[in-house]
Structure formats: C-alpha cells, structure tokens
Amino acid sequence: MRSNHPALNANRSKLETYILKSLAEEENFQKYRQYIHFPKDFLENFIKKCVDDYCLDKKAQRLKNFLDISLDSFQVLVHSAIRDSTKVVKDRSGNVSLWLDEFCRRLGDVLDLPRSDLKSIEHQETRDVEFLKEAMSKALDPVLENLKKDFAGVDMGPFQRKPHKILAEQLSGCWEQCPFCKAVCTNTIFNHDGDHSLSFHRPQxxxxxxxxxxxxxxxDICSSLVASNCSIVLGEDHKIPYKNYRDAGPRYSKWSITPDTSVQSYWKWFVCHFRAELESQHCGKFEGKGEIPSQWKQITKQDVLSELEKQF
Known part of the structure; x- marks a missing residue:
C-alpha cells in the first residue's frame, strides 16, 4: 500500500506537502488549527484516512482482495502440511502423535498452533492417518469459505497493529515545534543530535x-525577525533581541533559525484567506505593523496548489 499510495510512498516531507494540499482544497480553518497546534495527531489522522480510503474503497475492495489472497495462500500451506505430515508418518510407520508433531512444526512459522491444544485428538483412538488427513482437509475448506464471506464486510478493526499506526511510525521523525510559529522540525530522526531546524517558517x-x-x-516570519532589530518580549522588564533568541531559554536555545526573508506563498495565501478567523481566534487585527502586504492578497488558491504540485 505504501508504495502505491502517492501520499505515503516517499518521506515525511512529501507527506507534509500532500497534507498542505489537502488542507488548501478543503479550506477548513478548524483542521488548520489542529495541524498547526497538534501536528503529530493530525499526521496520524491524515494517514488513517489515506489507509481507510485506499483499503476500504468499495469499488477496488483492496482489503478484501488482500485478505482473500492471503487466505488462499494459507489454505495451500495447510493442505501441504496435511499432505506432508501424512507422508512422514507413513514413511516412518508412525502414529497420530507423530502426525500432529509434524503438522504443528510445518505451520509454526505462519500459525500460532500450540501442540498441547491438539492432545484431545490423540485420545480419540484414531490410528488411520489417512482418515485423519481426509477429515482435516474436509473440515478446513468450509471454515475458509465462511471466512471469505466474512471478509465482504471487514474493516481495519480486527488488525492487532493498525496499519496507519505502523505507517505513522515509519513516516515519523522529530516533532519539536518552532517556539514562535510552531512549524515542525524537519529532521527525520526522533531525539536527534544537534539543533532543530526547518526550511520555511510561517508568519507568526x-x-x-x-x-x-x-x-x-x-x-513577519521568525527567520526575518532574527535578522531585524526587533526584540522578544518575555516580560515587562525582560526583552531579548531576536538576534539573540537562544538566550530566551531552553525552548529557544535548541533551535537554529537562519536569517531569511522569504515566505512561502502558501502561508501568505493562508493569512489572507483566513484573515477573519485568525483575527477572531487570536483577538487581534492585521493593522499597523501587522498590515498584510498588498502583494499577498494577489495570491490565489490555485497559485499555492500549483506551487505544491511542483514538489511532487
């Protein structure tokens, strides 16, 4: 599935691009809030939706087809184990106990089948292993057919390890967020050495x-402010120049924010498009020093989607 799904077939950077594309297409401010403030949870939920859409598609029926194929393979293995166990017993002039030993051993890699669970068969005074072979084969097929019928309505619930959680672990990395704009560190290693960093910061x-x-x-964005003469206000009498942001404490000291004035078109569009929502949520106004540059207002949704498409 990971190799076939476009959002999941590369690395977290590509997945993030798909997330941003999806968010722009939906234009749902509440989802943006979750993405900005709870990025790890959002990513896992996004992956879950990708997995569900891919596997549970009513037309493609990928999960059902996968389970059917897996069950067919399992059926071949069990029939092979029945046949081979019978042959070994006949060659050695063995008994039912030997047959059960061989049967469990041959399926040990694919099935958790404790030998002790089959002791009752030994006590049924069955001596004809050919009869045992036929009885086992006959009993197996209807069970598998019933399972195939059950697969028609199956979902992801029965999986002991949920596929989306496995993928989330594989596509994870560092989850530290910039103390100013909350953009996530782009290092792909959790608890990595060195500073946290990212390619593009967002308007604060x-x-x-x-x-x-x-x-x-x-x-303004963090990377332009660290090149300015502005200060971080930590308290009425506690101000630190943005250039010395590392002195503001542990949350700041482990970040490498390189001076850069470039802002992604995506977040310029976001600020303009959700201006009213941002003002309401943060009890502020885009006025005075926070006036939105007129050039930002010219950026369209299609512009940012086209920009994202180039990253695929």
Missing part, C-alpha cells in the same frame, strides 16, 4: 503573536 500570526502592547498580529 498563524500562532497568535501580537506586536508588543498592541492587538496587531505579526505577519
């Missing part, structure tokens, strides 16, 4: 930052 208005003693939301 996305997480509700205001300019000091105003209700004006900050449209």
């Amino acid at each position: 208005a996305t997480t509700g930052f205001h300019w000091y003693k105003t209700n004006h939301l900050v449209t």
Whole structure:
C-alpha cells in the first residue's frame, strides 16, 4: 500500500506537502488549527484516512482482495502440511502423535498452533492417518469459505497493529515545534543530535503573536525577525533581541533559525484567506505593523496548489 499510495510512498516531507494540499482544497480553518497546534495527531489522522480510503474503497475492495489472497495462500500451506505430515508418518510407520508433531512444526512459522491444544485428538483412538488427513482437509475448506464471506464486510478493526499506526511510525521523525510559529522540525530522526531546524517558517500570526502592547498580529516570519532589530518580549522588564533568541531559554536555545526573508506563498495565501478567523481566534487585527502586504492578497488558491504540485 505504501508504495502505491502517492501520499505515503516517499518521506515525511512529501507527506507534509500532500497534507498542505489537502488542507488548501478543503479550506477548513478548524483542521488548520489542529495541524498547526497538534501536528503529530493530525499526521496520524491524515494517514488513517489515506489507509481507510485506499483499503476500504468499495469499488477496488483492496482489503478484501488482500485478505482473500492471503487466505488462499494459507489454505495451500495447510493442505501441504496435511499432505506432508501424512507422508512422514507413513514413511516412518508412525502414529497420530507423530502426525500432529509434524503438522504443528510445518505451520509454526505462519500459525500460532500450540501442540498441547491438539492432545484431545490423540485420545480419540484414531490410528488411520489417512482418515485423519481426509477429515482435516474436509473440515478446513468450509471454515475458509465462511471466512471469505466474512471478509465482504471487514474493516481495519480486527488488525492487532493498525496499519496507519505502523505507517505513522515509519513516516515519523522529530516533532519539536518552532517556539514562535510552531512549524515542525524537519529532521527525520526522533531525539536527534544537534539543533532543530526547518526550511520555511510561517508568519507568526498563524500562532497568535501580537506586536508588543498592541492587538496587531505579526505577519513577519521568525527567520526575518532574527535578522531585524526587533526584540522578544518575555516580560515587562525582560526583552531579548531576536538576534539573540537562544538566550530566551531552553525552548529557544535548541533551535537554529537562519536569517531569511522569504515566505512561502502558501502561508501568505493562508493569512489572507483566513484573515477573519485568525483575527477572531487570536483577538487581534492585521493593522499597523501587522498590515498584510498588498502583494499577498494577489495570491490565489490555485497559485499555492500549483506551487505544491511542483514538489511532487
């Protein structure tokens, strides 16, 4: 499935691009909120939806087909174990006990079948292994047919390890978020050495930052602010130049924020498109120092989708 699903067949960076594309297409502000503030949970839920859509598609019936094929393979293995166990017993002039030993051994890699569970068969005074072979074969087929019927309405519930959780682990990495804009560190290794970093920061208005003693939301990005003469206000008498952001404490000291004034078109569009929602959520206004640049307002949804498409 991972190799066939476009959102899951590469790395987390590509998956993030698909997430951003999906969010832009839906234009659901509440989903954006979850993505910004709870990225790990959002990613897992997004993967779950991808898995469910892919596996439970009514037309393709991929999960049912997969289970049917797996069951057919299992049926071949069991019949082979029955046949081979019978041959060994006949060659050695063995008994039912030997047959059961051989049967369990041959299926040990594919089936959890404790030998002790079959002791009752030994006590039935069955000496004809050919009869045992035929009885086992005859009993197996209707059981498998009933299972195939059950597969018609199967979902992901019976899986002991949920496929979406396995994929989420494979596509995981560092989940530390920028202390300013909450963008996630792009390192693919959890608990990695060195600083946290990312390619593109977001306008700080996305997480509700205001300019000091105003209700004006900050449209600047972290990487442009660290190149400015602005300060981080940690308290009435506690201000630190953005250039020295690492001195603000542990949350900040482990981040490498390189001076850069470029802003992705995506987040420019997001700020413009959800202006009212951001102002309401963060009790602020895009006014004064937080005025949205006029160029941002020219960016369309199609522009950002086209930009994302180039990354696939």
